[in-house]
Amino acid sequence: MIVSRYQQTLLKGIGPKKHASGLWLLIGLTFAFMPLNSLFSQENRAQLLNQITRGIQDSIFQKVYHHPQKYRLQILYTQINRDKNNQPHFTTFTYHCSPDGYFNPASTVKMPISFLSLQKLHQLKPYGVSKDSYMLTDSSYKSQQIIHRDTTSMSGQPSIAAYIKRIFLVSDNDAYNRLYEFLGQGYINTQLQKKGYTHTRIDRRFYPMNEDQNRHTNQIRFLDPQNEAIQYKQPAAYSTDSFHYGKQILIGKAHMDSKDSLITGPYDFTKGNRTSLEDLTNMLKAVLFPQAVNPKKRFNLSAADRKFLLQYMSQYPGETNYPKYDTSKFFDSFTKFFFRNAGHKLPRYIRAFNKPGWSYGFLTNVSYIADFKHHVEFMLSCTLYVNEDGVINDNKYDYETVGFPFMTTLGQAVYQYELKRKRTYKPDLLAFKLTYEHRDTTNNRPLIRDIAD
Template identity: 50%
Template sequence: MRYCLILLFCCCQIYGLQAQSRTDTLLRNLISREASPALKHILQYPDSFRYQLIYTQIDRDAHNQPHFKHYYLDVDADKYFNPASTVKLPVALLALEKLKELKAEGITGNTPMLTDSSWSGQVTVHTDSTAENGLPSIYHYIKRIFLISDNDAYNRLYEFVGQQTIHEKLWDKGYKRARIVRRFMPLSEEENRHTNAIRFEDNGKSIYAQPPAYSTLAFDYSKKITMGTAYMDKNDKLVPLPMDFTRQNNLPLEDLQQLLQSVLFPASVPASRRFNITEDDYRFLYRYMSQYPSETTYPKYDTTEYFDSYTKFFLFKGAGHNIPPYMRVFNKTGWSYGFLTDAAYIVDFKHNVEFMLTGTIYVNRDGILNDDKYEYEEDGYPFFKEIGKIIYGYELQRQRAHNPDLSQFRIDYTK
């Protein structure tokens, strides 16, 4: 009995260590072998840069069905990173799910959606100057989310779905650790629980009214999460204490990878984890997850600021308009508080190559949060660009039993 207990204890200890940080030799060796001195420096300090990476190989069978193999580098659900704008991905998907539920009301993705103010801190939004008809809608908000990671568009969809529904739906799909409790505007915890009254109109006539909502959910904040050595408060005053992220949004990297995979390859995940959206909505998502700001008229963007690789971190960030025409990236990025994150599906139509990369890194040398002094340009973007190049180079020479038919991801962006 004593021997069995000792063996059980040792197994639990080993399992605990594995659960804390997951690394595959293939991925570590591949990156280490090709890494530049700058990248090697980052890899030497996992505690400082807090990087995590998931590389997903995709192999097609004789029927073109994709099969996935994930490789991990220092992936740990307990190693917190601020998900920033990556939370816009699940909220956009849930908005499309709710849109489908409202189809019987005569509501489509293009139906004008008017947001009213129902509680303190809320804003009224009845127009959208970036839309062709000057009116806000679910589809137009989602365009803005994926084209330039627009915060206001996310806020409106957060309000449309509601904080409680966001979590009930995500938890039901298996994303138990997802926590999306904040809009991207200065609101208190209580104000974020309240969401606005919303109306949908057709030719100026109201066809559906959604009352204000309040989230009664209890969240587990028992594990305290702090970052850095100091932070700037809302009055730009330095507070000489670590910044508290305990009640911030949370989305573990594996969940983010699975969310992206469930959208691009819904049949590859269990039915219980899929989003209940239409085929047209899938096509809509594929278009705007991969389209460049220069390729859209509504919204119309200044491409000197919003260049083609503005939200494409892996391989291309900083490359401006130099993305090869035969490549596309279907992704969602986020950046905040020194954290950079990207979940991407990368396609090379010329060489019949496809793979997924999901990663995050923390770049904040002075340890001060909220001071807008982060090493995004010096360390962060080069990390993603080089990792992307290393994996892409490996994918170009990796042997496949069957060439993939990638036609479902070919999109005519001129239409």
């Protein structure tokens, strides 16, 4: 039995001191054929992150990092090591990460909804439906919305493609609601369970609706973009699936109700959307590296689907012509929390393929970072809760003063570590080097300054 050179280096980096190396090597030999992650307890998996963050002087960062229970902090860092054939191998380190550790997923659920929407479209190919087909959403039940136009798209018509763009560029809520209705509650959760994402449940829109209304989804019509003839009519649907919500989740000391009245007592998150940092990371990994994950966990996506997703996961609002966002508000790092510095700019040689979420004081980011200049890549996911006054739904959260600074400091610390980390084989990142749009400066259309976020 032989411990690989990479395993020896890793174990040395986070293991006991030199005088105990003989015992440590014996343990390594004993478990040589076990997955590397299984060698580490929760405490040991945190040691590398502790090492990386130890020298950070920022007081905000240290306050959050050393009080993980108060801030509901979870971190999941994945090193990627390529073999001689450029195949990726993953080693994950976690800090207070648990599938049962609740956080409000907010807009992160828009990521699997986007993946599943492109997957479901494959069922409609016989009818000629594509991601660019016009998608007209009708009202079929109380409180449902009618959407027959999209003034942000080039055609002026809504489509799956246009909605996915808006989701990844600026995290648009309206776009998510339309895709939720296209998929239906039953399809969403059945598919995620089948793929092994068992800690994820998506059962509601981002729109004021009760449990019954969220089970009902709209009739949808798809039109041919060329002649606007109906390609397919999807009937209204109702999900009869039952959900096991588990232990009640109550957070905060007070909350604002739907009438903006202050209610003494915690807010009940029990029946809302739910996920885990592990599930979200693995979903992203399944799209970024489909050949490196269990086929069961993959989404049924074509090469063109995947390229489309990668482009808009990593493209900036300022590079995009449709929609045409105001870059003073929707700057390059608007959704790139690990690089959200004062200048709001990322180096041109770095791209972040990610999906963030922020709501009720919870701030989450699931990301893959590629540095094409230094041949560096890694995955980093983090969630934390920043709501010092303990009042939920009052729109007074500590994103700017605590959340975003913590995310940026964490991202930069891990990135600097990755720049120095030795690799046996330099990764070929050509698959992630994409051609992006360029904003047409001669087009004088009005800028979009507000979204349903």
